[in-house]
Amino acid sequence: MTDPLIKPSFLSLPRLRPTLDETARAALDEIDSVGLRRRLRRIDGYQDPEVTIDGRRFLLLCSNNYLGLASHPDVRRAAAEAIGRYGTSAVSSRLISGHMRAHEELETRLAEWKGTPGALVFSTGYQANVGTITSLVRPGDVVLSDELNHASIIDGCRLSRAQTAVYRHNDVTQLRALLDEHADAKRVLVITESVFSMDGDKAPLAEISAACREHGAWLMVDEAHAAGIFGPKGAGLVSELGLQGGVDIIVGTLGKALASFGAYVAGSQALVDLLINRARSFIFTTGLPPAAVAAAYAAIDIAERDRERSAGLLARAHRLGTRLRESGLDVPNIDSQILPIIIGDADTTVRVMQDLLDEGIYVAAIRPPTVPRGTSRLRVSLMATHTDAQVDRAADAIARAVAAAAARTS
Ligand SMILES: Cc1ncc(COP(=O)(O)O)c(C=O)c1O
Structure with a gap:
């Protein structure tokens, strides 16, 4: 006969393990605490130089649609x-x-x-x-x-x-x-x-x-x-x-x-x-x-x-790099369509990204583990279909946002 004081094992088992959701939330809290939370941002329509995000138009500066062919x-x-x-x-x-x-x-x-x-x-x-x-x-x-x-x-x-x-x-x-x-x-x-x-x-x-x-x-x-x-x-x-x-x-x-x-x-x-x-x-x-x-x-x-597409892309990247350097930013002079604007700290980089979003410019903040610690950055990538006017607008806005971040931290 079973002793009525002894509970069936499934009722008396202590909960030794955290649930999956507890584990996920703890991990996310840890990611948040070091400013490395990643979130999805939804783009509607084609990935052209200008895109729609949440009903607003943005100048897109972080797509790998380098030759602008995704909507060709x-x-x-x-x-x-x-x-x-x-x-x-x-x-x-x-x-x-x-x-x-x-x-x-x-x-x-x-x-x-x-x-x-x-x-x-x-x-x-x-x-x-x-x-x-x-x-x-x-x-x-x-x-x-x-x-x-x-x-x-x-x-x-x-x-x-x-x-x-x-x-x-x-x-x-x-x-x-x-x-x-x-x-x-x-x-x-x-x-x-x-x-x-x-x-x-x-x-x-x-x-x-x-x-x-x-x-x-x-x-x-x-x-x-x-x-x-x-x-x-x-x-x-x-x-x-x-x-x-x-x-x-x-x-x-x-x-x-x-x-x-x-x-x-x-x-x-x-x-x-x-x-x-x-x-x-x-x-x-x-x-x-x-x-x-x-x-x-x-x-x-x-x-x-159409090799002109690549030539145009590289010319625009060169124009952006030159303008950013003229504004005092430390952007390497490299002949490619990718320009790293290294900010350093992850939180500051996200803040600069947010300032740019407020100005209608979308360029993603790249943080560890994608890049080494202390080298968080805006990774600007251009498309052959960007216009010179868009490049100039981007250069001015980036220079302003980076200067504002520097002023905040000094
Ligand atoms: C250098 C390099 N190799 C490989 C990949 C992976 O390519 P995929 O996105 O097709 O998986 C990427 C980026 O995504 C990359 O930047």
Whole structure:
């Protein structure tokens, strides 16, 4: 007989664990306390130089729609036609039934554009980096990675479990010292972005490539922010520098200048075949939708044909940088469409962003962990479709907002 004084165990069990919501709220409080809370801001309509947010018009200064192609009629038409021809989705992994004619045509086009024997389309740049790194290196191998490389590269290195050494940003002397230090490693992979996403500066690719060649290391270059913009055909910085023979793996995204979604890896046919067989982020995911594939194809055609777009974009970025420097701001003089305006502290950066929003200008505050602590910034990115008048308005407003922040803290 059961003792009536003994409660069933499910009633007497003390609540040892916090609930999920308690845990989430505590974590969010912690994020709030250091000023790093992130929130979504909804944009209605096309991502053009001016956008609507909550019914108000804003000058948009933080989109990666660098060439302004996301609303281009040819790109939209190509996407719509692809839906008509192939339907809305690849509906399966490329290795099951999701490999379609559209993918194959885009891969052929990408290889020709990049000047490589082959190319493979991934569903995102994040997946391309993670899948490529984990397919190429493993425990016992060594990765040498620039300290400002994108999170997807960092995560790929972690997942590969190869020994990873991080070298100071663009420091070829330190890279060479690390190559010497790891001379006995069987495989060494060096990874850098070509145009850095949060700083807009360029890697010294010719020097990095020479160092890799001398040491028998492989070189992987992420052209996410260079493809479509640099090079005689817009294929990126590797082609601008004529370095196709000196880079083993080129990664690029379709979701920035190419106004679509997805990514690619370009290189040898053996590399492509290996990735098809080993990259888990390629194998275990649905293929890119036909509309995205066709939009990217159309955008490459425009980027290649209409080089004036890139020239105009870079001219506008140059104009903005010059005007900001004339206003006394410490903006680096770099030839790219990304301008970092480093404020330092996260709270102040958010306050500057808010002041700009009040003036009808939207430029996102970039804070840790996206950038190193103490280097929170406004990351201004321009579009080929911004006008000079919009650039001048932005320069004046940014200079005012940064000066106001400095006055508040002094
Ligand atoms: C340098 C770099 N690589 C990779 C990615 C990831 O690309 P995706 O957005 O297609 O995942 C990004 C940004 O998103 C990036 O800035």
